Amino acid sequence: MDKKELMTKILKKEIVKALGCxxxxxxxxTIALCxxxxxxxxxxxxxxxxxxxxxxAFSVGVPNTNGFGILPAVVGGLLGDxxxxxxxxxxxxxSKELEGYIKDRLKIDVVDGDIYCKVVIKTKNGETxxxxxxxxxxxxxxxxxxxxxxxKSLGLSDFLEYIExxxxxxxxxxxxxxxxxxxxxxxxxxKLGNDELSYIVEKTTSxxxxxxKGTNKPAMAIAGSGNMGIMATMPIIAYHEINxxxxxxxxxxxLTLSALVTIYATYxxxxxxxxxxxxxxxxxxxxxxxxxxxxxxxxNKITEAVKSFTANLVGIICDGGKIxxxxxxxxxxxxxxxxxFAEVPPNNGIVGKTFEECVKNISRIGHAMKPVDDxxxxxxxxxx
Amino acid sequence: MDKKELMTKILKKEIVKALGCxxxxxxxxTIALCxxxxxxxxxxxxxxxxxxxxxxAFSVGVPNTNGFGILPAVVGGLLGDxxxxxxxxxxxxxSKELEGYIKDRLKIDVVDGDIYCKVVIKTKNGETxxxxxxxxxxxxxxxxxxxxxxxKSLGLSDFLEYIExxxxxxxxxxxxxxxxxxxxxxxxxxKLGNDELSYIVEKTTSxxxxxxKGTNKPAMAIAGSGNMGIMATMPIIAYHEINxxxxxxxxxxxLTLSALVTIYATYxxxxxxxxxxxxxxxxxxxxxxxxxxxxxxxxNKITEAVKSFTANLVGIICDGGKIxxxxxxxxxxxxxxxxxFAEVPPNNGIVGKTFEECVKNISRIGHAMKPVDDxxxxxxxxxx
Numbered sequence: 207m208d209k210k211e212l213m214t215k216i217l218k219k220e221i222v223k224a225l226g227c228x229x230x231x232x233x234x235x236t237i238a239l240c241x242x243x244x245x246x247x248x249x250x251x252x253x254x255x256x257x258x259x260x261x262x263a264f265s266v267g268v269p270n271t272n273g274f275g276i277l278p279a280v281v282g283g284l285l286g287d288x289x290x291x292x293x294x295x296x297x298x299x300x301s302k303e304l305e306g307y308i309k310d311r312l313k314i315d316v317v318d319g320d321i322y323c324k325v326v327i328k329t330k331n332g333e334t335x336x337x338x339x340x341x342x343x344x345x346x347x348x349x350x351x352x353x354x355x356x357x358k359s360l361g362l363s364d365f366l367e368y369i370e371x372x373x374x375x376x377x378x379x380x381x382x383x384x385x386x387x388x389x390x391x392x393x394x395x396x397k398l399g400n401d402e403l404s405y406i407v408e409k410t411t412s413x414x415x416x417x418x419k420g421t422n423k424p425a426m427a428i429a430g431s432g433n434m435g436i437m438a439t440m441p442i443i444a445y446h447e448i449n450x451x452x453x454x455x456x457x458x459x460x461l462t463l464s465a466l467v468t469i470y471a472t473y474x475x476x477x478x479x480x481x482x483x484x485x486x487x488x489x490x491x492x493x494x495x496x497x498x499x500x501x502x503x504x505x506n507k508i509t510e511a512v513k514s515f516t517a518n519l520v521g522i523i524c525d526g527g528k529i530x531x532x533x534x535x536x537x538x539x540x541x542x543x544x545x546x547f548a549e550v551p552p553n554n555g556i557v558g559k560t561f562e563e564c565v566k567n568i569s570r571i572g573h574a575m576k577p578v579d580d581x582x583x584x585x586x587x588x589x590x
Numbered sequence: 591m592d593k594k595e596l597m598t599k600i601l602k603k604e605i606v607k608a609l610g611c612x613x614x615x616x617x618x619x620t621i622a623l624c625x626x627x628x629x630x631x632x633x634x635x636x637x638x639x640x641x642x643x644x645x646x647a648f649s650v651g652v653p654n655t656n657g658f659g660i661l662p663a664v665v666g667g668l669l670g671d672x673x674x675x676x677x678x679x680x681x682x683x684x685s686k687e688l689e690g691y692i693k694d695r696l697k698i699d700v701v702d703g704d705i706y707c708k709v710v711i712k713t714k715n716g717e718t719x720x721x722x723x724x725x726x727x728x729x730x731x732x733x734x735x736x737x738x739x740x741x742k743s744l745g746l747s748d749f750l751e752y753i754e755x756x757x758x759x760x761x762x763x764x765x766x767x768x769x770x771x772x773x774x775x776x777x778x779x780x781k782l783g784n785d786e787l788s789y790i791v792e793k794t795t796s797x798x799x800x801x802x803k804g805t806n807k808p809a810m811a812i813a814g815s816g817n818m819g820i821m822a823t824m825p826i827i828a829y830h831e832i833n834x835x836x837x838x839x840x841x842x843x844x845l846t847l848s849a850l851v852t853i854y855a856t857y858x859x860x861x862x863x864x865x866x867x868x869x870x871x872x873x874x875x876x877x878x879x880x881x882x883x884x885x886x887x888x889x890n891k892i893t894e895a896v897k898s899f900t901a902n903l904v905g906i907i908c909d910g911g912k913i914x915x916x917x918x919x920x921x922x923x924x925x926x927x928x929x930x931f932a933e934v935p936p937n938n939g940i941v942g943k944t945f946e947e948c949v950k951n952i953s954r955i956g957h958a959m960k961p962v963d964d965x966x967x968x969x970x971x972x973x974x
Binding site for chain 2: 557
């Protein structure tokens, strides 16, 4: 497979429409894959989640359920259509009665490791059905692992080459991303002023806020996260809007670059981590995309901006999907924007010399932060 | 000792004028305490630093030396006057020749633990002199430990009570802080626009940039860090300036509240950590102070703002004192400012119900991040 084919394949795999926070979607989808016809036949549901999924599902809004967290995600899954995959909550008619029935029959365990969602459902007639989804939100195969490694060996110059001739099928996904994420950004969560930066912050936080509230509108997720998809795209879309941009081709190129960088940074780190991926990885994508949108194909400018970004927000934690994520994304927008205006000298902490070195150092910090997840989960469990 | 006396004592101890990054100041001061009269008599200098001090001194500018990092700090200490303590580099005449002489005679070790700076100097005539400073930048005694614990048991209501009747001696320190830190903020590192937020960012980053460059002007450090002192004060001073504030009493109260909160958060965490204290602790101080400046004595408003702040930048790493710190402080300003405009619901990740619970949860994350320091130091060492 040549580089272009590889990037196309990865983009098609990693830019996915999702309704509601991806983690509750994952729980609902896994449940739906092994549910009995009549949910009142259920005697017991054992749900095993990795820490990241537990954390992210813990207090997030679940679309069409009027609820927050894991229980409504499970009940929503029982009522949903498995064919809808991550859009599992689309069109369901929620039942508080069923929620009451399931509540005491649901047991949740938390395990270490990469994305993991295992459901074991026992019914009254003694049958047991079980499903596991692991590795990625859409079940990673070995072939995917190879693709992932090949993609990790690419770099900024490959991405910049790719976006100069984007295949029609990817262009269509990006156009759908623009429409979908713009549609989500219709409220006003954080309005600071009337300048460019304020508009970028307003649009990005609005989309995130709606999504975290559990609004019944999908987002285009990138690399397994809707908020990351929003962070990687909305700042560029907002910048295009406020500058009355007419060059839609340029917008598509910038967003494609952003998606490629976001996925690249995620593959070098992990889908879910103790470090906020939306800001640290989606923000990096948005930065490269926005820099391209403004300055065009200028590797030097992009590298300097990435170095400034690396000096800034790295380490900001992920304590789960929730409304407060909108504030993290706001800071992400600020860091993206200000990285275009200030340079840092070469010998500056973890800042690397190249785009690729910066991404690797950020991911090293992310890996070193693993123990922080236990403390976050302890704090959450004490809240229960 | 009653609460008021305690707070006065702590403020007098923890708001200190420092020239250059505190960590290089500490190294220079410790060297100065045990240096021989003639530096060319030195055969060997063994310098042992804790990880935090090593990290922070690694690439920061040293005033009056034209240099960056640990070697010029050591040489500057040999040329300085110990009575000047953290202002050790004030008025020195630097010698490149001495730097060349010391270079191969200096050995640096890094150890775990709280602030630690040990110097052992062997001279040609066989004499050995040694000094250790540990615990805090000004040598903690047992009495200090007791004070610290007493202060940790206070809370927001105590701080708000205190600032309504500030002793003259503290008022004088705060007035000196305003003058000193304003004087540092004369350049332009990051100019984004013409609104309130941009001005706050501009002034705060300017002071930090000058300091990190090693400009020969002191800063008022709070709880052991000049950048933390800048972060805790400049946003409020800048807000006061841009709004043509005439109420200097209100400014003094706000800054005193900020200092109390910054110190409180530091005592609950540690002087130096893997987590950026300037943003996570100085930012918290600035937020409380700014909220007081705008809304007055309103516990509820301050608590809501602190909750928003806790949902935002917690975790952002400290990878040492350096010019890029200015970008972290810029993001700190943004998080402070936006925390005044957006609320988060109660069940939001690590966000606590009260000011005190938020501070404690932030500090729990800071402690859990300890292993990250090793990775940061690995990245720095590979750069050498």
